[in-house]
Amino acid sequence: MLTVGVDVGGTSVRAGVVDRRGTILDTARVGTPSGAEALNDAIVSVISSLTARHAISAVGLAVAGFVATDLKTVMFAPHLAWRRADVADRISRKLDLPVVLEHDANAAALAEYRYGAARGAKVATLIAIGTGIGGGLLLDGKIFRGAHGVAPELGHLRVVPNGRPCSCGKSGCWERYCSGTALSATAIELLAGHPGQSTVLAREAAGDARSITGRKVAGAARDGDPVALRAMAELARWLGEGLALVADIYDPEVIVIAGGVSESAPLFLDDARELYRDLVTGSGYRPLARIRTAQLGDDAGLVGAATLARDVANGRH
Numbered sequence: 001m002l003t004v005g006v007d008v009g010g011t012s013v014r015a016g017v018v019d020r021r022g023t024i025l026d027t028a029r030v031g032t033p034s035g036a037e038a039l040n041d042a043i044v045s046v047i048s049s050l051t052a053r054h055a056i057s058a059v060g061l062a063v064a065g066f067v068a069t070d071l072k073t074v075m076f077a078p079h080l081a082w083r084r085a086d087v088a089d090r091i092s093r094k095l096d097l098p099v100v101l102e103h104d105a106n107a108a109a110l111a112e113y114r115y116g117a118a119r120g121a122k123v124a125t126l127i128a129i130g131t132g133i134g135g136g137l138l139l140d141g142k143i144f145r146g147a148h149g150v151a152p153e154l155g156h157l158r159v160v161p162n163g164r165p166c167s168c169g170k171s172g173c174w175e176r177y178c179s180g181t182a183l184s185a186t187a188i189e190l191l192a193g194h195p196g197q198s199t200v201l202a203r204e205a206a207g208d209a210r211s212i213t214g215r216k217v218a219g220a221a222r223d224g225d226p227v228a229l230r231a232m233a234e235l236a237r238w239l240g241e242g243l244a245l246v247a248d249i250y251d252p253e254v255i256v257i258a259g260g261v262s263e264s265a266p267l268f269l270d271d272a273r274e275l276y277r278d279l280v281t282g283s284g285y286r287p288l289a290r291i292r293t294a295q296l297g298d299d300a301g302l303v304g305a306a307t308l309a310r311d312v313a314n315g316r317h
Contacts, residue, residue, distance in 0.1 A: 005306030010079035018306035022115035036081040058313040060305030062107035069149040107304030109136030116295035121253040128259035133175035178238040180214030187231040218264040236268035240275025258294035
């Protein structure tokens with residue numbers, strides 16, 4: 001039974017044919033258009049290119065946004081054009097296939113539970129660290145979505161009162177201190193506080209501070225740049241703080257670190273684990289969560305969406 005998973009991102013729409021083992025057999029990609037109807041058409045187009053080559057039974061979309069508990073409606077997606085949009089029904093009618101939606105972090109968590117780093121865990125949390133932070137929670141293999149479909153919004157836990165402003169409208173959110181965007185902001189703050197430093201990042205910032213991306217900071221840290229290393233240490237600190245909060249709330253068996261920033265895990269994860277052990281309530285008197293990096297990488301959301309579509313089609317959801 002083959003299904004299609006679609007990772008609907010702010011820059012591209014990536015679809016893949018997935019079998020029951022979680023293996024991706026074929027892929028297709030298009031750019032993400034700006035309008036809601038144009039986005040629907042792009043998704044239909046990329047899926048149709050796969051259904052022309054494979055017998056597909058159902059489709060799942062992984063969306064960076066609030067998905068209603070009916071798994072059909074996108075209530076809000078900050079980087080996409082949908083607002084209270086009945087996305088699943090519209091696309092289903094055009095494809096003549098059943099379509100379900102899921103928050104991208106939830107989809108990634110499901111994939112890691114079935115096929116990857118969280119396999120078989122009774123309580124598993126996924127923290128996707130990229131431009132921001134996404135979170136997923138699985139209880140006995142079931143996705144926990146909250147009463148209205150928006151849980152768990154871990155990236156917007158407020159960790160610093162009156163801290164850095166966040167695009168969500170609050171200030172001091174966890175993702176403003178622990179993400180690729182945060183890594184860039186921290187490096188720029190460090191450079192501004194110590195002008196005249198002769199480092200790779202200082203030379204880069206002299207041209208245009210906006211060119212300092214999280215990816216560039218991570219690369220400079222690998223090369224031993226002192227400012228980049230300090231920025232990475234700050235990210236490790238805030239990751240450790242957040243992991244302790246997550247463990248205090250959920251008491252998970254495993255926490256999976258996913259997202260683009262996880263590719264640089266050797267630079268920060270050991271320090272974050274150590275701080276987590278120090279800060280979690282009852283440390284030394286309780287079992288601690290295993291903290292692991294994701295095994296499926298960028299494919300997790302796509303595979304998870306396809307897996308959910310298969311579950312729904314088989315009556316397992």
